[in-house]
Amino acid sequence: MINGRIIAFFFFSIWVNAQEEISVSPAMEVLKDFDKIRDFTLSESGDEAYFTIQSQTEEISVIAQSRKGKNGWEAPTLAPFSGTYKDLEPFLAPNGLRLYYVSNRPMNETKMETKDFDIWYVERNDRTSDWSQPINLGAPVNSENNEFYPALAENGNLYFTCDCPTAIGRDDIFFSKFENGKYSEPIPLSSNVNSEGFEYNAYISKDESYLLFGGYNREDGHGSGDIYISYKNSSGEWSKAQPLPLNINSKYMDYCPFVDETNNIIYFTSRRSTNPNVPIESIESLSKFLDIYENGNSRLYKAEINIKMFIE
Template sequence: MIKQFTALCLLFISTHCAFSQSTYPDNNLPGDTPQLFARGILTDGLANRDFTISPKGDEIFFTVQHLRFASFILRVAKVKGVWGKPEMAPFSGVFADLEATFSADGNTIFFVSNRPLKGSQPKDYDIWKVSRGADGKWGEPVNLGPTVNTDKNEYYPSVAKNGNLYFTVEAPYGKGGEDIVVCKKTADGYAAPESLPEAINSKTGEFNAFVDPDEQFIIFGAESRAGRVGSGDLYMSKKNDAGIWQPARQLPVPINSTGLDYCPYVTADKKYLIFTSNRLRKEWDSDKAVTYDEMKNLITEPGNGLDDIYWVKFNPDW
Protein backbone atom coordinates (compact mmCIF):
# COMPACT_ATOMS: atom_id res chain seq x y z
CA MET A 1 0.00 0.00 0.00
CA ILE A 2 2.83 2.39 0.90
CA LYS A 3 4.56 1.62 -2.40
CA GLN A 4 1.34 2.29 -4.33
CA PHE A 5 0.79 5.56 -2.48
CA THR A 6 4.39 6.63 -3.15
CA ALA A 7 4.04 5.78 -6.83
CA LEU A 8 0.83 7.81 -7.07
CA CYS A 9 2.51 10.79 -5.39
CA LEU A 10 5.46 10.61 -7.77
CA LEU A 11 3.10 10.39 -10.74
CA PHE A 12 1.16 13.44 -9.50
CA ILE A 13 4.35 15.45 -8.94
CA SER A 14 5.74 14.43 -12.32
CA THR A 15 2.50 15.27 -14.13
CA HIS A 16 2.09 18.58 -12.29
CA CYS A 17 5.68 19.64 -13.01
CA ALA A 18 5.40 18.65 -16.66
CA PHE A 19 2.23 20.73 -16.97
CA SER A 20 3.63 23.79 -15.20
CA GLN A 21 6.91 23.67 -17.07
CA SER A 22 5.19 23.50 -20.44
CA THR A 23 3.57 26.92 -20.01
CA TYR A 24 6.55 28.45 -21.84
CA PRO A 25 9.36 26.81 -23.80
CA ASP A 26 11.70 27.73 -20.93
CA ASN A 27 11.62 26.03 -17.53
CA ASN A 28 14.03 28.53 -15.97
CA LEU A 29 11.64 31.18 -14.69
CA PRO A 30 13.17 34.64 -14.19
CA GLY A 31 13.41 36.84 -11.10
CA ASP A 32 14.12 40.56 -10.90
CA THR A 33 17.11 40.36 -13.24
CA PRO A 34 16.37 39.90 -16.97
CA GLN A 35 17.55 36.64 -18.48
CA LEU A 36 17.50 35.20 -21.98
CA PHE A 37 14.17 33.65 -22.91
CA ALA A 38 14.01 30.11 -24.35
CA ARG A 39 17.68 30.00 -25.29
CA GLY A 40 18.28 27.84 -28.33
CA ILE A 41 14.63 28.08 -29.40
CA LEU A 42 13.60 31.75 -29.53
CA THR A 43 17.00 33.14 -28.58
CA ASP A 44 19.84 31.61 -30.56
CA GLY A 45 22.27 34.31 -31.69
CA LEU A 46 20.19 35.46 -34.67
CA ALA A 47 18.40 38.81 -34.60
CA ASN A 48 15.25 37.65 -32.79
CA ARG A 49 12.73 40.18 -31.55
CA ASP A 50 9.13 40.85 -30.42
CA PHE A 51 6.87 38.17 -28.92
CA THR A 52 3.24 37.13 -28.55
CA ILE A 53 1.59 34.02 -27.15
CA SER A 54 -1.96 32.79 -27.77
CA PRO A 55 -4.56 33.02 -24.98
CA LYS A 56 -4.59 29.21 -24.90
CA GLY A 57 -0.82 29.21 -24.44
CA ASP A 58 -0.19 26.88 -27.37
CA GLU A 59 1.26 29.20 -30.05
CA ILE A 60 4.10 31.69 -29.93
CA PHE A 61 4.99 34.08 -32.75
CA PHE A 62 8.19 36.12 -32.92
CA THR A 63 10.34 37.81 -35.56
CA VAL A 64 13.77 37.00 -36.97
CA GLN A 65 15.47 39.65 -39.07
CA HIS A 66 18.51 40.10 -41.26
CA LEU A 67 19.76 43.51 -42.32
CA ARG A 68 20.34 42.53 -45.95
CA PHE A 69 17.62 39.99 -46.54
CA ALA A 70 14.25 40.35 -44.87
CA SER A 71 12.13 39.98 -41.80
CA PHE A 72 10.11 36.86 -41.08
CA ILE A 73 7.53 35.89 -38.49
CA LEU A 74 8.19 32.48 -36.96
CA ARG A 75 5.76 30.23 -35.12
CA VAL A 76 6.42 27.81 -32.26
CA ALA A 77 3.54 25.47 -31.39
CA LYS A 78 2.84 23.34 -28.34
CA VAL A 79 1.33 19.95 -29.10
CA LYS A 80 0.24 17.64 -26.27
CA GLY A 81 2.11 19.80 -23.78
CA VAL A 82 5.39 19.75 -25.69
CA TRP A 83 6.82 22.80 -27.44
CA GLY A 84 8.17 22.21 -30.94
CA LYS A 85 10.81 24.03 -32.95
CA PRO A 86 10.39 27.34 -34.76
CA GLU A 87 8.86 27.21 -38.22
CA MET A 88 7.82 29.86 -40.70
CA ALA A 89 4.41 31.31 -39.85
CA PRO A 90 1.89 30.21 -42.49
CA PHE A 91 1.28 33.85 -43.52
CA SER A 92 4.96 34.86 -43.68
CA GLY A 93 8.06 34.02 -45.71
CA VAL A 94 7.83 36.20 -48.84
CA PHE A 95 7.73 39.86 -47.80
CA ALA A 96 9.09 41.66 -44.75
CA ASP A 97 6.80 40.71 -41.85
CA LEU A 98 7.21 41.45 -38.15
CA GLU A 99 5.54 42.28 -34.82
CA ALA A 100 2.66 39.83 -34.54
CA THR A 101 0.16 40.11 -31.69
CA PHE A 102 -2.98 38.16 -30.78
CA SER A 103 -6.47 39.50 -30.34
CA ALA A 104 -8.08 38.82 -26.96
CA ASP A 105 -10.00 35.79 -28.25
CA GLY A 106 -6.93 34.32 -29.97
CA ASN A 107 -8.66 34.04 -33.35
CA THR A 108 -6.93 36.97 -35.04
CA ILE A 109 -3.31 38.00 -35.35
CA PHE A 110 -2.38 41.58 -36.14
CA PHE A 111 1.05 42.12 -37.66
CA VAL A 112 3.18 44.51 -39.71
CA SER A 113 4.16 43.90 -43.34
CA ASN A 114 5.43 45.69 -46.43
CA ARG A 115 3.51 43.32 -48.71
CA PRO A 116 1.73 45.01 -51.63
CA LEU A 117 -1.97 45.75 -51.71
CA LYS A 118 -1.93 44.57 -55.32
CA GLY A 119 0.76 43.30 -57.66
CA SER A 120 4.16 42.21 -56.39
CA GLN A 121 5.96 45.45 -55.52
CA PRO A 122 6.46 45.90 -51.73
CA LYS A 123 5.12 49.12 -50.20
CA ASP A 124 5.64 50.91 -46.89
CA TYR A 125 4.88 49.08 -43.65
CA ASP A 126 1.17 48.69 -42.85
CA ILE A 127 -0.80 46.84 -40.20
CA TRP A 128 -2.49 43.68 -41.40
CA LYS A 129 -4.58 40.99 -39.77
CA VAL A 130 -5.07 37.29 -40.36
CA SER A 131 -7.89 35.22 -38.87
CA ARG A 132 -8.22 31.59 -37.91
CA GLY A 133 -10.77 29.57 -39.87
CA ALA A 134 -13.21 26.96 -38.61
CA ASP A 135 -10.58 24.33 -39.39
CA GLY A 136 -8.15 26.03 -37.00
CA LYS A 137 -5.83 27.14 -39.81
CA TRP A 138 -4.74 30.72 -40.44
CA GLY A 139 -6.31 32.30 -43.51
CA GLU A 140 -5.20 35.05 -45.89
CA PRO A 141 -3.94 38.38 -44.48
CA VAL A 142 -6.13 41.47 -44.83
CA ASN A 143 -4.89 45.07 -44.80
CA LEU A 144 -6.60 47.21 -42.13
CA GLY A 145 -7.29 49.94 -44.66
CA PRO A 146 -6.71 53.68 -45.02
CA THR A 147 -8.22 54.77 -41.71
CA VAL A 148 -5.42 52.94 -39.89
CA ASN A 149 -2.70 52.82 -42.55
CA THR A 150 -1.14 55.80 -44.36
CA ASP A 151 1.52 56.29 -47.02
CA LYS A 152 4.07 56.25 -44.17
CA ASN A 153 5.01 53.38 -41.85
CA GLU A 154 2.85 51.92 -39.10
CA TYR A 155 4.39 49.54 -36.56
CA TYR A 156 3.83 47.34 -33.53
CA PRO A 157 0.08 46.78 -33.06
CA SER A 158 -1.29 46.02 -29.61
CA VAL A 159 -4.96 45.23 -29.07
CA ALA A 160 -7.12 45.80 -25.99
CA LYS A 161 -10.01 43.52 -25.02
CA ASN A 162 -12.50 46.05 -26.37
CA GLY A 163 -10.78 45.98 -29.77
CA ASN A 164 -9.01 49.34 -29.48
CA LEU A 165 -5.85 49.23 -31.56
CA TYR A 166 -2.63 50.89 -30.36
CA PHE A 167 0.37 51.26 -32.66
CA THR A 168 3.37 53.37 -33.67
CA VAL A 169 3.10 55.93 -36.46
CA GLU A 170 5.41 58.05 -38.53
CA ALA A 171 2.40 59.97 -39.85
CA PRO A 172 1.62 63.46 -38.50
CA TYR A 173 -0.80 62.49 -35.72
CA GLY A 174 1.60 62.97 -32.85
CA LYS A 175 3.93 65.36 -31.13
CA GLY A 176 7.26 64.67 -32.84
CA GLY A 177 9.23 61.79 -34.30
CA GLU A 178 7.49 58.45 -33.98
CA ASP A 179 4.47 58.50 -31.69
CA ILE A 180 1.95 56.09 -30.24
CA VAL A 181 -1.69 56.39 -31.30
CA VAL A 182 -4.93 54.53 -30.71
CA CYS A 183 -7.67 53.73 -33.20
CA LYS A 184 -10.82 53.06 -31.21
CA LYS A 185 -12.93 50.12 -32.35
CA THR A 186 -16.25 51.01 -33.91
CA ALA A 187 -19.19 49.00 -35.19
CA ASP A 188 -17.89 49.14 -38.75
CA GLY A 189 -14.11 49.24 -38.24
CA TYR A 190 -11.91 51.84 -36.58
CA ALA A 191 -12.08 55.52 -35.76
CA ALA A 192 -9.28 57.82 -36.93
CA PRO A 193 -6.00 57.59 -35.00
CA GLU A 194 -5.73 59.65 -31.81
CA SER A 195 -2.31 60.60 -30.47
CA LEU A 196 -1.81 59.52 -26.86
CA PRO A 197 -1.28 62.42 -24.44
CA GLU A 198 1.96 64.07 -23.39
CA ALA A 199 2.13 61.74 -20.41
CA ILE A 200 3.28 59.21 -23.03
CA ASN A 201 4.26 60.99 -26.27
CA SER A 202 6.90 63.71 -26.41
CA LYS A 203 8.77 65.82 -28.96
CA THR A 204 11.42 63.08 -29.33
CA GLY A 205 10.25 59.57 -30.23
CA GLU A 206 8.03 56.88 -28.71
CA PHE A 207 7.49 53.47 -30.24
CA ASN A 208 6.47 49.84 -29.85
CA ALA A 209 3.87 50.01 -27.09
CA PHE A 210 2.25 47.10 -25.31
CA VAL A 211 -1.15 48.02 -23.89
CA ASP A 212 -2.68 46.18 -20.98
CA PRO A 213 -5.77 44.36 -22.36
CA ASP A 214 -7.87 46.32 -19.84
CA GLU A 215 -6.09 49.57 -20.85
CA GLN A 216 -4.87 50.25 -17.31
CA PHE A 217 -1.19 50.54 -18.19
CA ILE A 218 1.02 50.84 -21.24
CA ILE A 219 4.73 50.00 -21.66
CA PHE A 220 6.62 51.52 -24.56
CA GLY A 221 10.03 52.39 -25.93
CA ALA A 222 11.40 55.93 -26.03
CA GLU A 223 14.60 57.56 -27.21
CA SER A 224 16.55 60.75 -26.49
CA ARG A 225 14.80 61.45 -23.18
CA ALA A 226 16.60 63.07 -20.24
CA GLY A 227 18.13 60.44 -17.98
CA ARG A 228 18.21 57.80 -20.67
CA VAL A 229 20.25 54.68 -19.98
CA GLY A 230 20.68 53.38 -23.52
CA SER A 231 19.79 54.19 -27.11
CA GLY A 232 16.19 53.24 -26.33
CA ASP A 233 14.63 52.65 -22.92
CA LEU A 234 11.37 51.17 -21.70
CA TYR A 235 8.79 53.34 -19.89
CA MET A 236 5.44 52.63 -18.26
CA SER A 237 2.38 54.85 -17.85
CA LYS A 238 -0.66 53.94 -15.77
CA LYS A 239 -4.18 55.31 -15.63
CA ASN A 240 -5.46 56.90 -12.46
CA ASP A 241 -8.92 56.30 -10.97
CA ALA A 242 -10.34 58.86 -13.37
CA GLY A 243 -8.99 56.95 -16.38
CA ILE A 244 -6.31 59.53 -17.20
CA TRP A 245 -2.85 58.44 -18.29
CA GLN A 246 -0.20 59.47 -15.75
CA PRO A 247 3.33 60.66 -16.64
CA ALA A 248 5.38 57.69 -17.79
CA ARG A 249 8.16 56.40 -15.58
CA GLN A 250 11.38 54.85 -16.81
CA LEU A 251 11.71 51.14 -15.97
CA PRO A 252 14.68 50.42 -13.71
CA VAL A 253 18.11 49.06 -14.49
CA PRO A 254 18.85 46.22 -15.22
CA ILE A 255 15.69 46.03 -17.33
CA ASN A 256 16.93 49.07 -19.21
CA SER A 257 20.52 48.74 -20.35
CA THR A 258 23.12 50.66 -22.30
CA GLY A 259 21.75 49.00 -25.44
CA LEU A 260 18.36 49.28 -27.14
CA ASP A 261 15.51 47.86 -25.04
CA TYR A 262 12.11 47.71 -26.71
CA CYS A 263 9.24 45.46 -27.96
CA PRO A 264 7.61 44.91 -24.53
CA TYR A 265 5.01 42.22 -23.88
CA VAL A 266 3.38 41.31 -20.56
CA THR A 267 2.02 37.80 -20.13
CA ALA A 268 -1.73 37.41 -19.56
CA ASP A 269 -1.23 36.46 -15.90
CA LYS A 270 0.89 39.62 -15.46
CA LYS A 271 3.76 37.59 -14.03
CA TYR A 272 6.43 38.33 -16.65
CA LEU A 273 7.63 41.11 -18.90
CA ILE A 274 9.12 39.78 -22.13
CA PHE A 275 11.10 42.26 -24.21
CA THR A 276 13.82 42.66 -26.83
CA SER A 277 17.33 43.95 -26.19
CA ASN A 278 20.55 44.21 -28.16
CA ARG A 279 22.67 44.46 -24.99
CA LEU A 280 26.08 42.81 -25.07
CA ARG A 281 26.82 40.09 -22.58
CA LYS A 282 29.44 40.88 -19.97
CA GLU A 283 32.24 38.92 -21.66
CA TRP A 284 32.47 41.71 -24.25
CA ASP A 285 33.74 44.07 -21.52
CA SER A 286 36.75 41.94 -20.69
CA ASP A 287 40.22 43.18 -21.62
CA LYS A 288 41.55 39.61 -21.58
CA ALA A 289 42.75 38.05 -24.82
CA VAL A 290 40.41 35.44 -26.26
CA THR A 291 40.99 32.30 -28.26
CA TYR A 292 39.48 31.68 -31.68
CA ASP A 293 36.76 29.48 -30.18
CA GLU A 294 35.95 32.09 -27.54
CA MET A 295 35.80 34.79 -30.21
CA LYS A 296 33.51 32.66 -32.35
CA ASN A 297 31.15 32.12 -29.42
CA LEU A 298 31.10 35.84 -28.68
CA ILE A 299 29.95 36.75 -32.16
CA THR A 300 27.55 33.86 -32.81
CA GLU A 301 25.87 33.30 -29.42
CA PRO A 302 23.11 35.40 -27.81
CA GLY A 303 24.40 38.64 -26.32
CA ASN A 304 26.40 39.38 -29.47
CA GLY A 305 24.79 42.78 -30.07
CA LEU A 306 21.97 41.50 -32.30
CA ASP A 307 18.45 41.44 -30.91
CA ASP A 308 17.69 38.85 -28.24
CA ILE A 309 14.49 38.10 -26.33
CA TYR A 310 14.64 38.48 -22.54
CA TRP A 311 12.18 38.03 -19.74
CA VAL A 312 11.93 39.30 -16.16
CA LYS A 313 9.45 39.17 -13.33
CA PHE A 314 6.78 41.82 -13.89
CA ASN A 315 6.30 44.42 -11.17
CA PRO A 316 3.08 46.47 -11.40
CA ASP A 317 4.66 49.08 -9.12
CA TRP A 318 7.45 50.04 -11.51
Protein backbone atom coordinates in the same frame (compact mmCIF):
# COMPACT_ATOMS: atom_id res chain seq x y z
CA MET B 1 -7.08 59.77 3.43
CA ILE B 2 -3.79 59.01 1.70
CA ASN B 3 -3.67 60.24 -1.89
CA GLY B 4 -3.58 57.42 -4.46
CA ARG B 5 -0.72 59.10 -6.32
CA ILE B 6 1.42 59.03 -3.17
CA ILE B 7 0.73 55.31 -2.79
CA ALA B 8 1.61 54.72 -6.42
CA PHE B 9 4.85 56.68 -6.03
CA PHE B 10 5.67 54.72 -2.87
CA PHE B 11 5.27 51.39 -4.61
CA PHE B 12 7.15 52.60 -7.67
CA SER B 13 10.06 53.61 -5.40
CA ILE B 14 10.08 50.13 -3.85
CA TRP B 15 10.10 48.68 -7.36
CA VAL B 16 13.11 50.73 -8.42
CA ASN B 17 15.01 49.99 -5.20
CA ALA B 18 14.36 46.27 -5.62
CA GLN B 19 15.63 46.17 -9.19
CA GLU B 20 18.47 43.80 -8.22
CA GLU B 21 15.82 41.18 -7.45
CA ILE B 22 14.47 41.21 -11.01
CA SER B 23 15.97 38.20 -12.75
CA VAL B 24 16.18 38.35 -16.54
CA SER B 25 16.68 35.20 -18.61
CA PRO B 26 16.46 34.07 -22.26
CA ALA B 27 12.83 33.78 -23.31
CA MET B 28 13.18 30.77 -25.61
CA GLU B 29 16.34 28.69 -25.82
CA VAL B 30 15.22 27.22 -29.18
CA LEU B 31 15.87 30.64 -30.76
CA LYS B 32 19.49 31.03 -29.63
CA ASP B 33 20.91 30.04 -33.03
CA PHE B 34 19.21 32.99 -34.77
CA ASP B 35 21.25 36.19 -34.77
CA LYS B 36 18.38 38.66 -34.93
CA ILE B 37 15.09 37.98 -33.15
CA ARG B 38 12.59 40.63 -32.08
CA ASP B 39 8.92 41.09 -31.13
CA PHE B 40 6.93 38.51 -29.20
CA THR B 41 3.29 37.64 -28.68
CA LEU B 42 1.82 34.75 -26.73
CA SER B 43 -1.56 33.02 -26.67
CA GLU B 44 -3.74 33.19 -23.54
CA SER B 45 -3.05 29.49 -22.99
CA GLY B 46 0.69 30.17 -23.07
CA ASP B 47 1.51 27.45 -25.60
CA GLU B 48 1.54 29.35 -28.92
CA ALA B 49 4.07 32.09 -29.67
CA TYR B 50 4.83 34.32 -32.66
CA PHE B 51 7.92 36.47 -33.21
CA THR B 52 10.04 38.12 -35.92
CA ILE B 53 13.24 36.63 -37.36
CA GLN B 54 15.41 38.95 -39.46
CA SER B 55 18.67 38.96 -41.35
CA GLN B 56 21.32 41.32 -39.98
CA THR B 57 20.59 43.85 -42.74
CA GLU B 58 16.81 43.39 -42.29
CA GLU B 59 16.44 42.65 -46.00
CA ILE B 60 14.72 39.49 -44.81
CA SER B 61 12.06 39.85 -42.14
CA VAL B 62 9.61 37.04 -41.47
CA ILE B 63 7.14 36.02 -38.80
CA ALA B 64 7.75 32.62 -37.25
CA GLN B 65 5.80 30.55 -34.76
CA SER B 66 6.46 27.95 -32.10
CA ARG B 67 4.28 25.59 -30.08
CA LYS B 68 4.94 24.51 -26.53
CA GLY B 69 4.86 20.76 -26.05
CA LYS B 70 5.59 18.38 -23.18
CA ASN B 71 9.33 19.02 -23.53
CA GLY B 72 9.13 22.80 -23.87
CA TRP B 73 9.13 25.08 -26.89
CA GLU B 74 9.46 23.36 -30.25
CA ALA B 75 11.76 24.52 -33.05
CA PRO B 76 10.25 27.51 -34.87
CA THR B 77 8.47 27.24 -38.21
CA LEU B 78 7.63 29.92 -40.74
CA ALA B 79 4.13 31.38 -40.33
CA PRO B 80 2.07 30.31 -43.39
CA PHE B 81 1.23 33.91 -44.36
CA SER B 82 4.83 35.18 -44.19
CA GLY B 83 8.01 34.88 -46.25
CA THR B 84 7.46 36.84 -49.46
CA TYR B 85 7.56 40.41 -48.15
CA LYS B 86 8.96 42.17 -45.08
CA ASP B 87 6.71 41.05 -42.23
CA LEU B 88 7.24 41.87 -38.56
CA GLU B 89 5.71 42.81 -35.19
CA PRO B 90 2.97 40.18 -34.69
CA PHE B 91 0.27 40.64 -32.05
CA LEU B 92 -2.17 37.87 -31.19
CA ALA B 93 -5.62 39.16 -30.20
CA PRO B 94 -6.74 38.13 -26.69
CA ASN B 95 -9.21 35.57 -28.11
CA GLY B 96 -6.45 34.03 -30.26
CA LEU B 97 -8.55 34.13 -33.43
CA ARG B 98 -6.91 37.10 -35.12
CA LEU B 99 -3.23 37.94 -35.49
CA TYR B 100 -2.19 41.48 -36.40
CA TYR B 101 1.18 42.29 -37.89
CA VAL B 102 3.05 44.82 -40.04
CA SER B 103 4.00 44.31 -43.68
CA ASN B 104 5.07 46.17 -46.80
CA ARG B 105 3.19 43.68 -48.98
CA PRO B 106 1.28 45.19 -51.93
CA MET B 107 -2.46 45.76 -51.72
CA ASN B 108 -2.91 43.72 -54.89
CA GLU B 109 -1.08 40.39 -55.18
CA THR B 110 -0.87 40.81 -58.96
CA LYS B 111 1.42 43.79 -58.41
CA MET B 112 4.75 42.77 -56.93
CA GLU B 113 5.99 46.25 -56.00
CA THR B 114 5.89 46.82 -52.26
CA LYS B 115 4.29 49.79 -50.52
CA ASP B 116 4.78 51.56 -47.21
CA PHE B 117 4.32 49.56 -44.00
CA ASP B 118 0.69 48.94 -43.04
CA ILE B 119 -1.08 46.96 -40.34
CA TRP B 120 -2.48 43.69 -41.66
CA TYR B 121 -4.20 40.74 -40.01
CA VAL B 122 -5.04 37.09 -40.54
CA GLU B 123 -7.90 35.27 -38.82
CA ARG B 124 -9.14 31.76 -38.09
CA ASN B 125 -12.30 30.06 -36.83
CA ASP B 126 -10.58 28.32 -33.92
CA ARG B 127 -7.07 27.43 -32.76
CA THR B 128 -7.01 24.26 -34.87
CA SER B 129 -7.99 26.08 -38.08
CA ASP B 130 -5.63 27.49 -40.70
CA TRP B 131 -4.95 31.21 -40.89
CA SER B 132 -6.74 33.16 -43.62
CA GLN B 133 -5.06 35.13 -46.37
CA PRO B 134 -3.70 38.51 -45.13
CA ILE B 135 -6.24 41.34 -44.87
CA ASN B 136 -5.27 45.02 -44.80
CA LEU B 137 -6.77 46.81 -41.78
CA GLY B 138 -7.55 49.78 -44.02
CA ALA B 139 -8.38 53.41 -43.30
CA PRO B 140 -8.50 55.35 -41.10
CA VAL B 141 -5.71 53.41 -39.32
CA ASN B 142 -3.56 52.74 -42.36
CA SER B 143 -2.48 55.71 -44.45
CA GLU B 144 0.20 56.87 -46.88
CA ASN B 145 2.55 56.94 -43.88
CA ASN B 146 4.14 53.99 -42.08
CA GLU B 147 2.14 52.23 -39.36
CA PHE B 148 3.95 49.87 -37.00
CA TYR B 149 3.59 47.63 -33.95
CA PRO B 150 -0.15 47.05 -33.40
CA ALA B 151 -1.41 46.17 -29.92
CA LEU B 152 -5.03 45.65 -28.90
CA ALA B 153 -6.89 45.90 -25.63
CA GLU B 154 -9.60 43.35 -24.86
CA ASN B 155 -12.28 45.80 -26.06
CA GLY B 156 -10.58 46.07 -29.47
CA ASN B 157 -9.06 49.53 -28.98
CA LEU B 158 -5.86 49.79 -31.00
CA TYR B 159 -2.49 51.32 -30.11
CA PHE B 160 0.26 51.56 -32.72
CA THR B 161 3.30 53.53 -33.89
CA CYS B 162 3.11 56.01 -36.75
CA ASP B 163 5.37 58.61 -38.36
CA CYS B 164 2.25 60.61 -39.27
CA PRO B 165 2.29 64.43 -39.76
CA THR B 166 0.04 64.78 -36.69
CA ALA B 167 2.71 63.22 -34.45
CA ILE B 168 4.30 65.29 -31.69
CA GLY B 169 7.75 63.96 -32.58
CA ARG B 170 9.40 61.70 -35.14
CA ASP B 171 7.53 58.49 -34.27
CA ASP B 172 4.63 58.53 -31.81
CA ILE B 173 2.17 56.17 -30.16
CA PHE B 174 -1.32 56.59 -31.65
CA PHE B 175 -4.71 55.44 -30.38
CA SER B 176 -7.78 54.39 -32.38
CA LYS B 177 -11.04 53.54 -30.61
CA PHE B 178 -12.98 50.48 -31.75
CA GLU B 179 -16.67 51.34 -31.70
CA ASN B 180 -19.67 49.90 -33.55
CA GLY B 181 -17.36 47.56 -35.44
CA LYS B 182 -15.16 50.35 -36.80
CA TYR B 183 -11.96 52.16 -35.87
CA SER B 184 -12.01 55.90 -35.24
CA GLU B 185 -9.57 58.43 -36.67
CA PRO B 186 -6.24 57.78 -34.89
CA ILE B 187 -4.92 60.42 -32.49
CA PRO B 188 -1.49 60.66 -30.83
CA LEU B 189 -1.30 60.10 -27.09
CA SER B 190 -0.46 63.11 -24.93
CA SER B 191 2.98 64.50 -24.15
CA ASN B 192 2.96 62.37 -20.97
CA VAL B 193 3.75 59.51 -23.36
CA ASN B 194 4.95 61.05 -26.62
CA SER B 195 7.81 63.51 -27.01
CA GLU B 196 9.67 65.33 -29.76
CA GLY B 197 11.82 62.22 -30.14
CA PHE B 198 10.93 58.60 -30.88
CA GLU B 199 8.22 56.55 -29.14
CA TYR B 200 7.42 53.10 -30.48
CA ASN B 201 6.53 49.45 -29.76
CA ALA B 202 3.53 49.93 -27.47
CA TYR B 203 1.97 47.14 -25.43
CA ILE B 204 -1.47 47.89 -23.97
CA SER B 205 -2.82 45.84 -21.07
CA LYS B 206 -6.04 43.96 -21.73
CA ASP B 207 -8.05 46.34 -19.50
CA GLU B 208 -6.17 49.46 -20.76
CA SER B 209 -4.96 50.30 -17.26
CA TYR B 210 -1.31 50.61 -18.30
CA LEU B 211 0.81 51.09 -21.41
CA LEU B 212 4.37 49.94 -22.05
CA PHE B 213 6.36 51.43 -24.92
CA GLY B 214 9.86 52.13 -26.18
CA GLY B 215 11.50 55.55 -25.86
CA TYR B 216 14.76 56.40 -27.56
CA ASN B 217 17.61 58.30 -25.87
CA ARG B 218 15.43 60.08 -23.30
CA GLU B 219 17.09 62.11 -20.56
CA ASP B 220 15.64 59.90 -17.80
CA GLY B 221 16.52 56.65 -19.58
CA HIS B 222 19.14 54.03 -18.75
CA GLY B 223 20.56 53.54 -22.24
CA SER B 224 20.06 54.15 -25.93
CA GLY B 225 16.51 52.80 -25.91
CA ASP B 226 14.39 51.94 -22.87
CA ILE B 227 10.99 50.50 -22.03
CA TYR B 228 8.64 52.99 -20.34
CA ILE B 229 5.36 52.62 -18.47
CA SER B 230 2.36 54.93 -18.17
CA TYR B 231 -0.87 54.37 -16.21
CA LYS B 232 -4.37 55.50 -17.12
CA ASN B 233 -6.32 57.27 -14.37
CA SER B 234 -10.08 57.30 -13.77
CA SER B 235 -10.42 60.33 -16.07
CA GLY B 236 -8.81 58.46 -18.95
CA GLU B 237 -5.58 60.47 -18.80
CA TRP B 238 -2.15 58.86 -19.08
CA SER B 239 0.39 59.47 -16.32
CA LYS B 240 3.87 60.82 -16.97
CA ALA B 241 5.80 57.87 -18.36
CA GLN B 242 8.64 56.41 -16.29
CA PRO B 243 11.34 53.95 -17.39
CA LEU B 244 11.13 50.40 -16.10
CA PRO B 245 13.93 49.54 -13.65
CA LEU B 246 17.37 48.27 -14.51
CA ASN B 247 17.78 44.59 -15.26
CA ILE B 248 14.78 44.94 -17.57
CA ASN B 249 16.26 48.11 -19.05
CA SER B 250 20.01 48.30 -19.60
CA LYS B 251 22.59 50.60 -21.14
CA TYR B 252 21.86 48.85 -24.44
CA MET B 253 18.78 48.93 -26.68
CA ASP B 254 15.72 47.45 -24.93
CA TYR B 255 12.39 47.44 -26.74
CA CYS B 256 9.31 45.48 -27.97
CA PRO B 257 7.58 44.66 -24.65
CA PHE B 258 4.83 42.07 -24.24
CA VAL B 259 3.22 40.96 -20.97
CA ASP B 260 1.84 37.54 -20.09
CA GLU B 261 -0.69 39.02 -17.67
CA THR B 262 -1.80 35.63 -16.36
CA ASN B 263 1.65 34.68 -15.10
CA ASN B 264 3.10 38.20 -14.55
CA ILE B 265 5.94 37.75 -17.03
CA ILE B 266 7.27 40.51 -19.27
CA TYR B 267 8.89 39.53 -22.56
CA PHE B 268 11.06 42.02 -24.40
CA THR B 269 13.80 42.39 -27.00
CA SER B 270 17.29 43.55 -26.07
CA ARG B 271 20.70 44.01 -27.66
CA ARG B 272 22.49 43.67 -24.33
CA SER B 273 25.98 42.29 -24.15
CA THR B 274 28.24 40.74 -21.53
CA ASN B 275 31.33 41.83 -23.46
CA PRO B 276 33.98 42.44 -20.75
CA ASN B 277 35.66 45.08 -22.96
CA VAL B 278 38.98 43.26 -22.94
CA PRO B 279 41.08 42.34 -25.98
CA ILE B 280 40.11 39.18 -27.86
CA GLU B 281 43.13 36.91 -27.45
CA SER B 282 42.23 34.21 -29.95
CA ILE B 283 39.67 33.01 -32.46
CA GLU B 284 38.55 30.52 -29.81
CA SER B 285 37.79 33.28 -27.30
CA LEU B 286 35.96 35.24 -30.00
CA SER B 287 33.87 32.19 -30.91
CA LYS B 288 33.08 31.60 -27.24
CA PHE B 289 31.79 35.16 -26.87
CA LEU B 290 29.74 35.01 -30.07
CA ASP B 291 28.13 31.78 -28.89
CA ILE B 292 26.72 33.25 -25.67
CA TYR B 293 23.17 34.59 -25.59
CA GLU B 294 24.04 38.13 -24.48
CA ASN B 295 26.43 38.94 -27.33
CA GLY B 296 24.90 42.21 -28.53
CA ASN B 297 22.56 40.63 -31.06
CA SER B 298 18.83 41.27 -30.92
CA ARG B 299 17.43 38.55 -28.63
CA LEU B 300 14.26 37.80 -26.65
CA TYR B 301 14.29 37.93 -22.84
CA LYS B 302 11.78 37.51 -20.04
CA ALA B 303 11.42 38.51 -16.38
CA GLU B 304 8.84 37.95 -13.67
CA ILE B 305 7.28 41.22 -12.54
CA ASN B 306 3.79 42.14 -11.35
CA ILE B 307 3.22 45.47 -13.06
CA LYS B 308 -0.37 45.84 -11.85
CA MET B 309 0.62 46.10 -8.19
CA PHE B 310 1.90 49.61 -8.93
CA ILE B 311 -1.36 50.93 -10.35
CA GLU B 312 -2.90 53.57 -8.12
